[in-house]
Amino acid sequence: MAIPDYTTDLVDIDLCEAGGKTWAEPLASGWTLGAAPSSNDDDAIQGSLSMSKAFNAQGVGGMMVNNGAGITLPTDGAFLGWFLWACPGSLYSDADGGIRLMVGTDLSNFKSWDVSGSTSYVYGGWINFAVNTTIQEDDLVGTGLGNSQYCGAAVNNFNSIFKGSPFVSDAYRYGRCEARISGGETDNYATFSGYAAVNDALAARWGLIQAIPGGYLWKGLITFGYGAVVDFRDSNAMIILDGNVKKVTANFNKIEIRQATSKVYLTNISFLSLSTASKGSLEMIDNADVQLNSCQFTDMNSFTFLSNAQAISCVWLRCNTIIAPGILLTNSKVLTPTVAADVSAIIWNVNTDLDGKIDGMTFSKGTNAHHAIELGVSSPNSLTIRNVTFSGFNVVNAENDSVLHLLDKGSDTIWTIGCVGCSGTVSYKKARSGDTVNITQGVATTIHVQDVITGGSMEGARVLIKAASGGPKPYQVSVGITRSGTTVTVVHTTHGLTTNDWVVIEGCTEGEYNGVWQITYVDVDSYTYQVATTPSSPATGSPVSTFAPIQGTTNSSGNISDTRIYSSNQPFTGMIRSASGSPAYKSQPVSGVINSSTGVSLTVQMIRDE
Amino acid sequence: MANPTINWVTKVITIPQSFLTFISGSLYELDVNELRLVLKDIEDDEGIPFPDTHRHNTQVLLSGVTYARTFEIINGYTVTFENGNYSVRCVGANHNLADVKNVNYVSLIVGNSAGLITVSSGSGLSTEEHDQLMALPEETLTTEEHNRLFRKGGAFI
Numbered sequence: 070m071a072i073p074d075y076t077t078d079l080v081d082i083d084l085c086e087a088g089g090k091t092w093a094e095p096l097a098s099g100w101t102l103g104a105a106p107s108s109n110d111d112d113a114i115q116g117s118l119s120m121s122k123a124f125n126a127q128g129v130g131g132m133m134v135n136n137g138a139g140i141t142l143p144t145d146g147a148f149l150g151w152f153l154w155a156c157p158g159s160l161y162s163d164a165d166g167g168i169r170l171m172v173g174t175d176l177s178n179f180k181s182w183d184v185s186g187s188t189s190y191v192y193g194g195w196i197n198f199a200v201n202t203t204i205q206e207d208d209l210v211g212t213g214l215g216n217s218q219y220c221g222a223a224v225n226n227f228n229s230i231f232k233g234s235p236f237v238s239d240a241y242r243y244g245r246c247e248a249r250i251s252g253g254e255t256d257n258y259a260t261f262s263g264y265a266a267v268n269d270a271l272a273a274r275w276g277l278i279q280a281i282p283g284g285y286l287w288k289g290l291i292t293f294g295y296g297a298v299v300d301f302r303d304s305n306a307m308i309i310l311d312g313n314v315k316k317v318t319a320n321f322n323k324i325e326i327r328q329a330t331s332k333v334y335l336t337n338i339s340f341l342s343l344s345t346a347s348k349g350s351l352e353m354i355d356n357a358d359v360q361l362n363s364c365q366f367t368d369m370n371s372f373t374f375l376s377n378a379q380a381i382s383c384v385w386l387r388c389n390t391i392i393a394p395g396i397l398l399t400n401s402k403v404l405t406p407t408v409a410a411d412v413s414a415i416i417w418n419v420n421t422d423l424d425g426k427i428d429g430m431t432f433s434k435g436t437n438a439h440h441a442i443e444l445g446v447s448s449p450n451s452l453t454i455r456n457v458t459f460s461g462f463n464v465v466n467a468e469n470d471s472v473l474h475l476l477d478k479g480s481d482t483i484w485t486i487g488c489v490g491c492s493g494t495v496s497y498k499k500a501r502s503g504d505t506v507n508i509t510q511g512v513a514t515t516i517h518v519q520d521v522i523t524g525g526s527m528e529g530a531r532v533l534i535k536a537a538s539g540g541p542k543p544y545q546v547s548v549g550i551t552r553s554g555t556t557v558t559v560v561h562t563t564h565g566l567t568t569n570d571w572v573v574i575e576g577c578t579e580g581e582y583n584g585v586w587q588i589t590y591v592d593v594d595s596y597t598y599q600v601a602t603t604p605s606s607p608a609t610g611s612p613v614s615t616f617a618p619i620q621g622t623t624n625s626s627g628n629i630s631d632t633r634i635y636s637s638n639q640p641f642t643g644m645i646r647s648a649s650g651s652p653a654y655k656s657q658p659v660s661g662v663i664n665s666s667t668g669v670s671l672t673v674q675m676i677r678d679e
Numbered sequence: 680m681a682n683p684t685i686n687w688v689t690k691v692i693t694i695p696q697s698f699l700t701f702i703s704g705s706l707y708e709l710d711v712n713e714l715r716l717v718l719k720d721i722e723d724d725e726g727i728p729f730p731d732t733h734r735h736n737t738q739v740l741l742s743g744v745t746y747a748r749t750f751e752i753i754n755g756y757t758v759t760f761e762n763g764n765y766s767v768r769c770v771g772a773n774h775n776l777a778d779v780k781n782v783n784y785v786s787l788i789v790g791n792s793a794g795l796i797t798v799s800s801g802s803g804l805s806t807e808e809h810d811q812l813m814a815l816p817e818e819t820l821t822t823e824e825h826n827r828l829f830r831k832g833g834a835f836i
Binding site for chain 2: 530531533535573575577578579580583584585620644646647648649653655656678679
């Protein structure tokens with residue numbers, strides 16, 4: 070890798086420095102108030118000079134710079150211009166065009182957009198405004214835009230300013246307004262602060278990612294991996310989408326992730342969009358390694374992930390659709406999204422089970438009558454939804470705000486959807502009338518452990534419940550075991566297990582492979598677990614794998630439980646032991662059957678062994 | 680002090696020498712009850728999927744006499760003491776360690792003490808005891824010796 074590289078596509082129109090381009094007042098009738106602009110060495114925001122203008126007048130007046138040639142904006146690009154007005158209380162409101170940006174053919178023919186005013190420019194100060202010329206103008210002057218050779222700003226002032234030159238302009242640029250980030254390496258990753266340091270340099274002041282107290286002010290396009298791989302890692306920061314960005318296209322504010330080998334790791338980063346014109350979206354152009362942990366996105370637009378992304382314990386508040394092709398979203402929340410009626414908050418259109426991917430998520434319905442999850446034509450017919458909370462959705466099927474939206478696969482489909490530990494009714498709307506939808510609820514296996522003498526609940530008792538023969542879950546299935554590093558891969562044909570399930574491995578000559586292991590799903594025929602040592606590989610002997618619904622210790626109430634779906638009754642055996650403290654107890658074997666409709670609940674009496 | 684370990688594949692319980700209490704010279708002492716508790720602790724952790732290593736009956740008070748606990752290695756487990764030229768004296772419980780000990784240079788002083796025993800066949804005497812009994816003229820036995828051998832023979836069972 071390389072050191073971080075922070076650049077932009079912005080093209081300078083004029084930086085208001087010595088020898089720069091010509092500034093003048095508009096000549097159009099009604100736009101000529103105030104004095105002629107002149108160079109100012111007191112108030113620059115960029116470089117050492119700016120252009121300022123006295124304004125001992127009431128009404129509209131401005132200043133424009135001649136680029137000397139026509140300007141063509143890129144799609145979704147904008148003109149950017151720095152603006153300062155020293156007397157914000159004297160401006161008309163935003164709606165009355167208190168502050169305006171103009172782009173046009175010349176000083177008499179241009180368009181003007183109302184970008185601010187006393188409504189939002191309450192405290193004054195330097196603001197970097199953006200305008201896309203495809204947006205409907207607020208004022209058409211003469212023949213209008215033409216070749217966009219001139220641009221500038223104007224104010225609509227109701228109180229004459231007798232002192233000084235309150236109207237200041239600096240650094241006009243145009244482009245896609247792209248913050249281009251690449252590079253980054255160990256101990257020198259690309260970061261927001263790194264970009265802001267370049268952006269905020271006196272000679273730059275691009276107005277793209279700007280350091281502000283407590284975080285960063287962002288507008289435009291952020292490209293992670295522009296032209297080369299990026300290793301961007303940052304944490305614990307607030308990114309605010311500039312609320313002064315009002316006259317731009319909807320796609321103006323956007324994050325793009327490029328280069329398949331890029332890494333973008335964000336931890337506890339909060340994005341807050343204050344822009345209503347362009348709420349900000351995220352799109353993975355290439356299938357990079359994207360890891361979002363405990364990030365929050367508020368009032369943003371849509372998110373388009375690719376399969377290598379993951380977003381764990383993240384929160385989307387009042388955002389639009391999230392396209393999630395099989396990505397890990399565990400413990401994340403999608404709250405009151407802004408998706409349209411009959412559209413879904415999450416689009417899942419990939420042949421990957423939801424099980425283990427969206428565990429622990431929370432969905433709450435927004436204002437529109439929308440769904441929580443859309444299962445697309447590529448999604449599997451049989452899925453499990455585990456420990457997910459749905460609130461506010463319609464409990465009735467076939468509604469625009471039923472929880473699931475099942476798309477038409479082109480032929481009648483039998484959907485089998487198991488809900489394990491879910492909260493809220495999992496309703497559905499199917500797009501194809503001939504489809505059959507079976508939604509089943511998981512059943513609980515609960516073990517309660519108590520002292521036979523006192524009857525008191527025992528905390529910390531070790532409980533292992535494993536499948537016995539005759540049930541739907543794996544019981545002593547012959548498997549193949551190999552190891553790479555400390556990762557053990559088990560080839561187990563159509564195992565039907567998922568990440569965090571437990572298995573008992575027995576029969577390996579290399580004893581380090583044997584034991585109870587929590588697995589990570591790889592595919593329908595294999596999973597992995599971790600060992601502390603490095604026994605020879607592959608495992609020899611007669612390795613077998615048995616599913617274990619419960620492995621762990623009892624809680625303070627003496628209970629341990631598991632909830633899952635069984636297609637038929639599941640016999641089990643098990644062992645309860647408690648000897649880590651005093652008193653020690655005799656081992657207590659158990660056996661029984663987990664009823665596929667009602668589950669099972671056992672109380673185990675433990676005998677002291679002192 | 681290192682604790683005993685269990686190889687779950689070979690079912691060998693290994694007792695490090697440092698787990699034993701040094702007495703003198705090459706004599707060490709094993710608290711069998713302490714061994715039991717360590718094994719139980721292992722069983723309720725990494726050993727949860729595996730069969731019990733032992734069976735235990737606690738000490739019991741009968742008519743003012745406390746009878747010792749018993750500790751029995753079961754389910755095919757064996758015991759290996761860390762090899763060396765030393766002796767291990769067992770205390771704290773009657774046990775079957777001599778039956779399951781893997782042979783090496785460590786010698787075991789069992790220390791079991793029989794009380795009332797159950798005999799399912801024969802007299803209950805060892806061959807040596809039988810020969811000694813037969814070699815003695817009856818009048819040479821004291822009443823106490825007579826009763827001891829008589830009980831050992833299982834006549835009261």
